[in-house]
Amino acid sequence: MSIRERLSGNEAIAFAMKQINPDVVAAFPITPSTEIPQYFSQYVADGQVDTEFVPVESEHSAISACVGSQAAGARTMTATSSCGLALMHEILYIAASNRLPITIAAINRALSGPININADHSDTMGSRDSGWIQIYSENNQEAYDNFIQALKIVEHKDVQLPAMVCQDGFITSHAVENIELIEDAKVKEFVGEYNPECYLLNEKQPMSVGPYDTPSYYLEHKRQQAEGMKNAKIVALEVAKEFEKISGRKYGLFEAYKLEDAEAAIVIINSTAGTAKDAVDKMRNEGKKVGLLKIRLFRPFPAEEIAEALKHVKVLAAMDKTESFSSQGGPLGAEIKAALYHEEKSPKIVNYIYGLGGRDVKVEDISSVYEDLYEILATGVTGETYRYLSVRNQEGK
Amino acid sequence: MTNKINIDETISWQQITPGGNVCASGNSEDFHTGDWRTIKPVFIADKCNQCLLCAPVCPDMAIPVKDGKRGDFIYEYCKGCGICAKVCPVKAIEMKADN
């Protein structure tokens, strides 16, 4: 029997970590992810886990300690947010290219500046090309489920890449919601033991990690790394199937919500998907054929599957909770446009920047996006494709 | 991958070790540092008194020592740094342009 609880997103992650009982957790506190190592260090102090907890002096050190311990052969994880993830940036690439399956609980928060501690996706979107798998979560339940699944994806022999499991700071990291937890024994059995083929502490097989790579070999290493990322998509689906058996909950590469017959749709990431589903339900009640696609895997980006799910839609809004300053839109917008480029009858696509720095996004805000889409549908004129949602504007609207 | 595999410039991306990991030990002798030398030391055996000051200062393994005596340079490992020539008290090593 699963366990019914009420937990915040941070508590849910800390609880998943406790159930996984990793060999090493190295972490440095930063709002809003601080509670994860805080709760977890309590488990350590109470002897509820066997984990070596390494309190370090910065996030650069946290991820460096993770690289060292994972290379040594230890199952390793950490948590961070915002500038903490930015400070890890250099080492993120090293973890990925050394094929070290570390797991980060990334609690999304805006990057400075101006200084801001609230949710947007500028932090993890800033590391989207670092070679880490990125899995996004709408609520505490998904954060918990994704975190447990991530472990099985990253450690798979065909993948061997690190992952960040993302959720929105405060909105889900601190909001307490109902959650269904899986029994300890089932989680332990699901994640199994970490048995890497090569590891530094193996006295029978000496090894060197992270040697200098000359131009004659670097390209081959990157190509091989890209293959691991490609494989992650297939492995994620296999793991989801297995996970369904122990949890009863279904996961795919993304979630399609009332999308099948939709003529107007949005593509969105993390907690605002919940708000958007309300908007969809309301408009469906008014007879409007609207739907949404919620990203789960952003890295690797399941472009073919997403294109297949969206190609029948007439008009589409990609919703970016981050800027890319390309003057064209955000990273999700770019991916969605690229994914649909090869479709003969690609939908008209606009790209909204929304909710930066934790700006509240209400059901009406999302409804206004669908209304904009219907206007495009009615007039046939797409207009400006790079838009800001609910930004105060001198001209009025 | 646990076994020593030979990696040279013909290796494909499918066969290369992940992250350049080297799952073997004692393989520095497979790494030839002599490729990028511009000058090379020349051993003048007649002048050498076998004091063996040169062998330990070589940053690689280009000066072989056997039975208490040094032999000629193994150029595969010689990067042409000239430290050996500097240290030789009797000028038995001469640095020359290497084309």
Ligand code: SF4
């Ligand atoms: S030139 Fe440098 S590398 Fe070559 S043999 Fe002398 S000390 Fe060694």
Ligand code: SF4
């Ligand atoms: S330092 Fe000069 S003299 Fe001494 S062993 Fe080397 S080459 Fe011979």
